[in-house]
Amino acid sequence: GQQVMQIPQYQHVQEGEDFTTYCNSSTTLSNIQWYKQRPGGHPVFLIQLVKSGEVKKQKRLTFQFGEAKKNSSLHITATQTTDVGTYFCVEAGANSKLTFGKGITLSVRP
Amino acid sequence: NAGVMQNPRHLVRRRGQEARLRCSPMKGHSHVYWYRQLPEEGLKFMVYLQKENIIDESGMPKERFSAEFPKEGPSILRIQQVVRGDSAAYFCASSPAWGDSEAFFGQGTRLTVV
Numbered sequence: 001g002q003q004v005m006q007i008p009q010y011q012h013v014q015e016g017e018d019f020t021t022y023c024n025s026s027t028t029l030s031n032i033q034w035y036k037q038r039p040g041g042h043p044v045f046l047i048q049l050v051k052s053g054e055v056k057k058q059k060r061l062t063f064q065f066g067e068a069k070k071n072s073s074l075h076i077t078a079t080q081t082t083d084v085g086t087y088f089c090v091e092a093g094a095n096s097k098l099t100f101g102k103g104i105t106l107s108v109r110p
Numbered sequence: 111n112a113g114v115m116q117n118p119r120h121l122v123r124r125r126g127q128e129a130r131l132r133c134s135p136m137k138g139h140s141h142v143y144w145y146r147q148l149p150e151e152g153l154k155f156m157v158y159l160q161k162e163n164i165i166d167e168s169g170m171p172k173e174r175f176s177a178e179f180p181k182e183g184p185s186i187l188r189i190q191q192v193v194r195g196d197s198a199a200y201f202c203a204s205s206p207a208w209g210d211s212e213a214f215f216g217q218g219t220r221l222t223v224v
Binding site for chain 1 (some may be wrong): 141143145151152153154155165166174188201203204211212213214215216217218
């Protein structure tokens with residue numbers, strides 16, 4: 001898979017605030033996967049999106065795949081300290097090979 | 111069903127020694143991937159293996175690094191004559207199928223070269 005861009009690399013929010021992050025590609029993606037890595041931990045799969053415009057929800061997390069399949073978003077409602085970590089969006093390419101960027105590291109002020 | 115098991119969790123080696131990192135995929139998974147992560151960086155793909163076969167080693171350094179996934183036993187990532195720049199977290203992931211399926215990561219081996 002190609003590397004998908006995530007900007008900025010760091011974001012800080014106050015607990016209870018909403019948080020949205022985006023990832024973008026210059027070319028059409030076949031799919032997008034989101035992973036979360038807690039500090040000192042390992043990446044954990046969150047979700048996979050495949051269809052144009054697809055929206056999936058997991059409790060306070062909402063994932064969306066753009067209509068053109070060139071971008072994706074992650075929205076967290078009412079952030080909690082347990083949301084702290086680095087979120088990666090990746091495309092699973094041929095052979096399920098994942099090409100990670102630096103992700104976005106979220107910190108939450110209690 | 112145990113997850114992906116990596117050992118050791120922490121490994122300290124002196125420069126010039128060999129490091130051997132082991133990974134047992136989830137039960138039923140025949141696809142194994144190795145990634146390396148430097149502090150505050152994303153994970154860099156190293157190698158993709160299936161049982162007894164290296165499928166894609168495009169991310170492996172040309173020298174000192176090798177990987178195998180034998181018919182029996184865990185996958186091994188071997189680093190010969192380690193240097194300080196090899197210090198990193200090495201993650202193994204496994205997946206059940208060909209194609210765009212999710213990857214299950216182990217807890218990683220933190221290698222420190224002194």
